[in-house]
Amino acid sequence: MATWEIKDVSKQYRSGKVKALSHVNLSIEPGLFGLLGPNGAGKTTLMRILATVLAADSGEVHFGKLDWSRPQDVTRNLGYLPQHFNVYKYLTVGEALDDIALFKGVPKGERKKHVELALERSHMTEFAKRRIGQLSGGMLRRVGIAQALVGEPKVLIVDEPSAGLDPTERIHLRKLLRDYADGRRAVLISSHIVEDIESLCDQVAVLNRGTIRAHGRMKDVRALAEGRVAETVMSRQEYYEMEEGHAVIAFWPEEEGEGVRVRYLLKEGETSEHVVAPRLEDSYTLVIGGGKQ
Numbered sequence: 209m210a211t212w213e214i215k216d217v218s219k220q221y222r223s224g225k226v227k228a229l230s231h232v233n234l235s236i237e238p239g240l241f242g243l244l245g246p247n248g249a250g251k252t253t254l255m256r257i258l259a260t261v262l263a264a265d266s267g268e269v270h271f272g273k274l275d276w277s278r279p280q281d282v283t284r285n286l287g288y289l290p291q292h293f294n295v296y297k298y299l300t301v302g303e304a305l306d307d308i309a310l311f312k313g314v315p316k317g318e319r320k321k322h323v324e325l326a327l328e329r330s331h332m333t334e335f336a337k338r339r340i341g342q343l344s345g346g347m348l349r350r351v352g353i354a355q356a357l358v359g360e361p362k363v364l365i366v367d368e369p370s371a372g373l374d375p376t377e378r379i380h381l382r383k384l385l386r387d388y389a390d391g392r393r394a395v396l397i398s399s400h401i402v403e404d405i406e407s408l409c410d411q412v413a414v415l416n417r418g419t420i421r422a423h424g425r426m427k428d429v430r431a432l433a434e435g436r437v438a439e440t441v442m443s444r445q446e447y448y449e450m451e452e453g454h455a456v457i458a459f460w461p462e463e464e465g466e467g468v469r470v471r472y473l474l475k476e477g478e479t480s481e482h483v484v485a486p487r488l489e490d491s492y493t494l495v496i497g498g499g500k501q
Contacts, residue, residue, distance in 0.1 A: 210272030212236035212363060212394045217267030219253050228253040230418045232267070236396065240389050242405030242426075243398040244492050245415035251398050252291070254415065255267065255367050258396065259288040271363055271394065284313045287361035291368045293352035297341030301332055301351055304340055306336055308355045322358050329384055330354035331377075345372040357388065364388065364395045370404055382408050406488040408458040416496045426488065433486035433494045440482040 214234040220227045228250045245251045254482050258269060260279040269276035275287055295304045305326055309319040327333045330350045335343070343351065349372045356364060369385070370378045374441035385408060389395045399405055404456065405412060406426070413423040422429050437457070447459065457471040473494055474480055 210238070210362075210394075212241075212271045212396075213269070213490070214258070215268045215270075216258060217254070217264045217269065219250075219257065219262070219265050224316060226416055229257075229264070232415075232418075232420055234413055234420065234423060237411065238389070238392050238393050238394050239411065240385060240395050240397065240409040242409035242412040243396060243415060244402065244405055244488075246496060248417075249415045250418040251415055252367065253290075255290075255365055255396070255398055258363075259286065259290075259365050261288075274362070283311075284359060285362040286396050287356035287358070287364040289352045289356040289366040289369060291371065293348070293355075295340055295351070295355075297339065299340050300337050301327070301340065301343075301354075303338040304351065305355055305358055309358045312359045312361075314359045322360065325360075326354040326357045329357055329388070332381065340422065345375060346374060349373055350377070353384070362393055364393060365398075366395070367398045368400065369397060370399070378404075402489045402492060412488065414492055414495045421495045422491070430486050430488055433491040435483060436474050436476075436494060437471065437484050437486045437490045438474055438480040438482040439469065439484045441467045442479075443467055443468050457493055458492055 212235070214232060216234070217229055217232040218227070219229040232254060243251055243254070252263065257264045260276060260282050274282050276282055299307070302323060303387065305323045308318055309322055314322050314325065324333070327336055330353045331356055332347070332350050335347065340348070353366070353369065356366060366385070370381055373381060382404070384399070386397055397405065397409065409426060412426055412429050414421045414429070420421065422432060441462060444466065447470055450470070450472065453471040457473065459468050459470045461468055473490065
């Protein structure tokens, strides 16, 4: 099976002052790959380059025989859901997907089959004849997912896929993406929702200030925070004092009493009897510089 190879990709905008990506190297195996990073990390720039919407200044991207220096060869095998998706409001859902199939180069005799399959997967079959302008935000997001799946692309890029979806739709989306990847296709997911990445992905990368700070199997990236995560109950005053020198991951009011349960990062070399097993959110916070010295 082919591996998605991203080699030494850099991008600097014309002003010359903003280097969005600096020598990004990633090797993405078939399956689900998560991309995490704070706002301004360069995630959207990388996604747009991989979607052939934006050209890199330098570097190479390959997936098997697909070469991103020839975008016309990539389009037929690529599905892309941007963070902000929209199409002409007067088109019906079916018409919009048929146009996408045409753009992707799906042969005329196969377009109907591919459109119907994408509608079925996204739970939009019953809305095929509804106009785009009549859809709710959540339904429009499902159309975006459907259009990305048209043509059964080998590589799929989804930016904030669960934005605007209710909890039931979010669960369906996770199953859809897992089933679609099926160990044969490469699916890249960028999300601010760490839970989406942790519950779905086999591999993960952390991008910050245009560079890759961590990359690997999910269990290996989680392990980066091994021994650095503590969770305990403390008084509110103790919490206020503790957060001055520690990165807080999460906190919850106790159901009984005045205390709060706090999950936080220990400083390097610091020990605690309250150390717990790390989660992806812990390692992510540590890697982007959240561990206070």
